[in-house]
Amino acid sequence: ERRLVESELGNNLELLNLFLEDVPAAIAILDQQMRYQFVSRHWYSEYNISDDNIIGKSYYDVFPETPERWKKIHQRCLEGDSAECEEDLFIRANGEQQWLKWEIAPWVDIAGKISGIIMSTEVITERKEAQEALKRLNQDLSRSNRELEQFAYVASHDLQEPLRAISSYTQLLAKKYQSKLDAQADKYIHYIVDGATNMQQLIQDLLSFSRVGTHGKELAVTDCEVVLNRVLDNLNVAIIESDVIVTHDSLPVVMGDDIQLSQLLQNIIGNAIKFRSQELPRVNISAELKAKEWIFSVRDNGIGIEPEYFERIFTIFQRLHTRREYPGTGIGLAVCKKIVERHGGKIWVESELGVGTTFYFSIPQHHQDLNII
Secondary structure (H helix, E strand, O other): OOHHHHHHHHHHHHHHHHHHHHHEEEEEEEEEOEEEEEOHHHHHHHOOOOOOOOOOHHHHHHHHOOOHHHHHHHHHOOOOOOOOEEEEEEOOOOOOOOEEEEEEEEEEEEOEEEEEEEEEEOOOHHHHHHHHHHHHHHHHHHHHHHHHHHHHHHHHHHHHHHHHHHHHHHHHHHHHOOOOOOHHHHHHHHHHHHHHHHHHHHHHHHHHHHOOOOOOOOEEEEEEHHHHHHHHHHHHHHHHHHOOEEEEOOOOOEEOHHHHHHHHHHHHHHHHHHOOOOOOOOEEEEEEEEEEEEEEEEEEOOOOOOOHHHHHOOOOOOOOOOOOOOOOOOOOOHHHHHHHOOOOOEEEEEEOOEEEEEEEEEEEEEEEHHHOO
């Protein structure tokens, strides 16, 4: 019977050794004198231990740089306590800094007596460095946002004031000397006023572009039917004057920023009106659920876009027509792209010259969408 017990014990020890050899973690079992009894293969690799056999050696001989606070923790665990730490800095003898996550607990023999401690550790230096890098990036982003805020303030006040003055005084000049100026002078005055007005609009559009990521509301439950009705009210005069027939299917409830979604739809529908067909112009807005995201479409029968411009139109300041042909700053679709990306989606276009254009954009379907009564 004794031989059977010894044989079973030997088998168990062999299994433990095999387990510790292959377990994907840095584990060490030490006795009461902090001498190594069992060590996993990862213990050697994680700590770059050149000695290929440390069994029987003291933990403090292998790591002479062990800080006193760790020794006190070891002693408490040898007396029955357990300890753990999510992040701990270990400075090696060669000056290398390692960030560790560790757990220490006592182990007992058959008689229930504490015979040593078990250490399970993980070197998390790369993770810690990545977190620090992310922290620095976030700090840089916060600083950039503050600078952008300052730019927005300057653009909305300091830059526009001179333009307002130019426009106002030029119009006053034209009114006061109306009978004394010839046609050429009137034309020049018109150019000045028109240029100042275009610059003011450009600044406003730039502000809209810069504020998509910094002035957006927190995403919340948003009824796209309500958003679309608001947009159609805003565009009502343009729709009537252009004789455009606007139709729409049922639109979903999503998690979104209702103000930005209004801006998104208004820009796209506004473009459909601007670049409309001369014969019975139509615009249709719809949405379809595909693979856990809503695919919205704004379809028109307008002048169309050539395929080589499908990507370019979403870049800031890109125009396909002169300002004289179609007014605008070339920023609207770039704003749309930023809004869609802020909502976690994508925007793209399909078009055929002389047939019409369809703008698509996606918004992820969140679980909150399904809980609306």
